Amino acid sequence: MLNKSLLVIGVACAIGGTSAYVEAEPRISVISQWSAGAEGDAMNAFGDLVTKAGAKWEHNPVSGFTTDMMNKLRADIIAGKPPAASQLKGPEIQAWSQIAPTVNLDALVAAAGYEKVISPELARLHKVQGHWVALPLQVHRINTLYASKKAMDKIGATTLPKTWDEFNAMAKKMAAAGITPVAHGGIAWADTMYFDLSLIGVSPDAYRRAIMNLDDKALRGPEVLAAFKQLRQMTGWMSPANAGQHWSVFLPALMKGEYGFLMMGGWASGVLKKGKFEEGKDYLCGATPSNVAKPVFDLNADGLIFWETKNPDLQAGQKITAQVAMGKEFNRVFTQINGSIPVRTDVELTDPAYQDCQRDAAANLAGAVAANQVVLSLAHNMAQNNAITAALRDVLTEYVHNNSISPEEGQKRLADAAAAAR
Amino acid sequence: MLASQIERRAVRVPEQARARRSPSWRHFWGVTAVEQIAKLVAVLTLAVAVLYVVGFTLWTTWISFTDSTLLPDYTLVGIKHYTRLLQTRIWQVAYVNLLIYGIGFMVFASAIGLLLAILIDQKVRAENLLRTIYLYPMALSFVVTGTVWGWLLNPGIGIQGFVRGLGWTAFRFDWLVDRDMAIYTVVIAAAWQATGFAMALFLAGLRSLDADLYKAAQIDGASPLRMYLRIMVPAMWPITIAVLVILLQFAIKTYELVRALTAGGPGIATTLPTTVVYDYMFQRGLMGAGSAAAVMLLLSLLVIVVPYAFYQRLSARRLTRHG
C-alpha cells in the first residue's frame, strides 16, 4: 500500500516536474452569438484556421440575440473569468473596455502592417484611447437594395433606381400594378434601418451630423425632415399585415414578384443563395437610392475583443488568434461563408465563391472611403451606444407603425429623444 | 378522503411512538440528534427562502438608486431613474398594457376555466381525454406558445388568410399588427396556455365540495343553474383566490411569451414592464434605470399581495379557532 502510493507520488512529481519546462499550450476561449447556420459555419472555419496555426479553439456560442451574448459576457466578467475573446462591435467596444481590462494589440497590429489595409473609420471603432483592443471580423453593407426581377419586368424597369425620385416613381408604378413595393417585416431594428437609409440617401453629411454626432441643429434640420417624409411614403408602400416578422419570411414572395423592393444588409444575398435564388435571374442587387452622386456606404462591422488574462495558455492563444484574424486567408474564408465583405482592402473578390452583390459592396466601400462618405449604421448599433440607439429606435419604430404621426411630429420626437438620451 | 386518511394514521402514530420510547443510548443520541438536525435544517431552509427574496429585492432596490450601467455601481445618486421612467413614453405604454393584459387575461382564463370545470363535472364521457387536452398547454414553454400563436394570428398566413382562402374575403382578424388590438393577442396566447390550469383548480374545488350542500339544495328544489350560482361558486372562493394568485404571477412575469409573439410590436404597442426591465437593464446597459422599473413593477404588486397575505392570516386564524 505504502509502496504503491510512493510510486504514484513519484510519477506525479516526474510529470509535474517535466511540465514546468514545457511551453504554454496555446488555446483560446471565445463567446459569440453565432451558434448555427452560416454564421456558425463561419466561426467553425475561423476555428479551423486557428487550430491549424497551433492554438486549441474553444468556441462557446450563446443561443439568442446579441443581448443574450452580452449577458453571458457580463456574468463572466462579474465572475472574474471573462473569455479570452468575445464578439463585440461598434461603440460597445468602448463602453465595455471600461469595465474589464483588455489586451493591447498594438504590437501585433504593427508587425502585421494591418492598419494600412483597414479603412480609418473601421480602425477608429476598434481602438480605445488610440490602442487596438479589438479586431474587425467582417463588414456588411447595410444600404443594399434588392429588387425582384419579376416585379421589375412587370413595370418595365431594367436597372435599379439611383435616386429617391426614381425609386418613388418605380414604387408608384408597382403599386398601380398590384405589387407591394416595399417588403418589410416590421421588427424594431428594421424600422430604424429604413429611416437610416432614407436619411443617408438624402444627405450622408446630414446623417453624420444628426445621427453620429447627435447635433441638435442637424436633427431639427431640413434633411432629417425630408428623410421622415420619404420614410412616410415608404411606409405607405409596405404591407400593413407585416409586424414583428423576420424579414426573411418575405423572400419567397419577393422572388415571386408579389413584393418589389427590399432594403437590407448584404447578408440577404447569402440567404437568397441558400434558398437557391439567382442573382440577375431572380433578383437585382445594388446600393439603395441616393440623391448624392458619390458612393455612400452604411457600415456594419462585427469585431472580436480580447480580454486580459493571466493564463499563459490563453495569452499565447490570443496572439495566434489575432494573427489569424488579421490575415488574408481568414478574410476570404469568413466572408465567403457569411456573405459579407472583407475588412482588408487588399483582398481581391475574384474568387467565384463570391457573389456579384458582394463585389458590388466592396467596390462601393472603396469608393465611399475615397469620397469620405462611410457612415456607421444606427440600426445595427454602430453609430451610438445601445442606450441612445434604443431611445431613438423607440421613436422610429412607433413612427413606422403609426401612420398618424406626421413627419414633423416624428422629427420633433426624434430630436427630443436624442436630447434626453445625450 | 383526507379526513379518513388522517383518522387511520392518527390511530397508528401513538402506538408506534409508545413502542419507540424504550430507553436506550440510541434513543438518547439517535433520536434527539436527528431532532436537532431536523430543526436546524428547517431553520436553514426557512432562512434561505427568506434571505433570497429579501436579499435580491433589497439589492435591486439599492441599484435602482444608483447610476449603474453595464455593471453594478453602488454609489447612491437619488431617485432620478424613477422620475425619468415615469415620464418616458415606453414605460407609460408598458404599464397600461400590463393593466389591460393582466386584467383581461385573468378574467378570461378564470371565467373560461370555471366554465370548463363546471361542464366537465357533468359526468361527460371522455373526461380524461378532455381534461388532458385542456391541461397540456401548460407543459409547453412560453417561447413555443408565442411563436406558434404568432404564426396563427398573422393576417397573411394565419387564421385571417385561411378563412379568406375559404371564400370569405371580407373576414378580418389582424389584431396582431393593429397597434390598438395587439395587446389582446397576448391575452389570447396567454389564456391558451394557462386556462387549463385554472380549470384543473376549479374542477378540484368542485369535486371536493361537501355533498351535503347539494342534497340540501336539491331538497329545496333549486334548478341546476341556481345551485351553481348561489351555492357552489361562493363556496369556491378560496379556490378562486388560489387561481388568481397563480394567474397573477403568470401575468406579472410574462416576458418570453411577448418576446416570441410580437417582439414588443407593432412599434411599442405590446411592451410590458418586464420587457422594459430587460431592455433597460441588458440591452441598453442601464442597470440603474432597469432596476427602478423592476422596483416600480413590484411596488404595484404589493397593492394586491398585501391584502392576500392578510386573508391568509385570517383564514389560518379561523382554522385554529375551529380546528
Place this chain on the structure above:
Amino acid sequence: MAEAAALSRASRYGFVYPVLIGFAVFFLVPMVVVVLNSLRSFEEITQSSVLGLPRSFQWRNWTEAWSGYCMAGSCTGIRPYMWNSLVIAIPATIVSTLIGAINGYVLSLWRFRGAATLFAIITFGVFLPAQMKLVPWAITLRNLDLSNTVGALVLIHIVGGISFTTLFCRNFYVNVPLDLIRAARVDGADFFQIFRRIILPLSPPILIVTVIWQFTNIWNEFLFGITFSEGANRPVTAALMALNANVAQAREYGIESAAVLIAAIPTLLVYIFGGKYFLRGLAAGAVK
C-alpha cells in the same frame, strides 16, 4: 356529488358537449400546426407559408433535430442537451419540493410569532421577475465559486423554486387538523417524528402537484439557462433558441418544429400521465 347538479340530456348535447369540443379544438390547433410543420421541408415552408399540410413527409426533420443539427461546431442535434436538462431538472425538482414541504410544515403547524410574516415574504418571492435576478445571481455564484458549473443552474432552480413549493405545501398542510398534531405531541412525538410519521404520509397529493409544477417550470426555463451555462452543459432551451434566433438567415421551421416537439415530450408526458394525480392533489390540497 355531481349527480345532483347534472343537467338534462338535451342541454348536455345541446350545450355541454359543443362547448367542450369547441374549446378542445381551440387548445389543439396550435399543437397540430407544430406537428404538421415538423413534417414539412424547409423549401416547402419558405416557398408557401407556415400553415399548411405537408406535401411529403419529412421524417428527416426529426432525425436532424434529435441527433444531426449542427450548433457551435458539433453536430449532435438536441439529444445531449435533453440529457443536460434532465440532470438539472430532476435534482432541482426533488430538492426544492422537499424544502417546500419542510417550510410548509413549519409555517403551518408550528405556531410562532412571525410565521405569517415569513410566509408572506416567501410568497412575495413568487412574483419576482427573472430579469432582476440575473445580476444578483451572477454575483452570488461568484461568491460561492460556482460560476459556469452544472451545479450553478441546479442551485438557481432550487432556490428559485422554494417560494412556489412553500406556497403549495403550506396551503396544503394548513388543512391538517391541529388536534392530530396535538395528540401526537401528547404522545411524545417531536418535530421530526411528526413530520416523518404524520405529514409525509399525507403529502403525496401535494407533492405530486409541486413536482409537476417545478419540473415543468425548470425544464422550460430559458433566461438563466443560457446565461449561466456553457458549451456542452447547456440545457435544451438554449439549444432550441439557437434554432430560433437568427438575424442573418431564414429559420429552419421544419427542424425547429421537430426540435420543439422533442423537447416538450418530457413535460407533456408528465402532464398527461400525472394529470389524474395532479387533479387529486389539487382536490386534496386546494380546498379552503
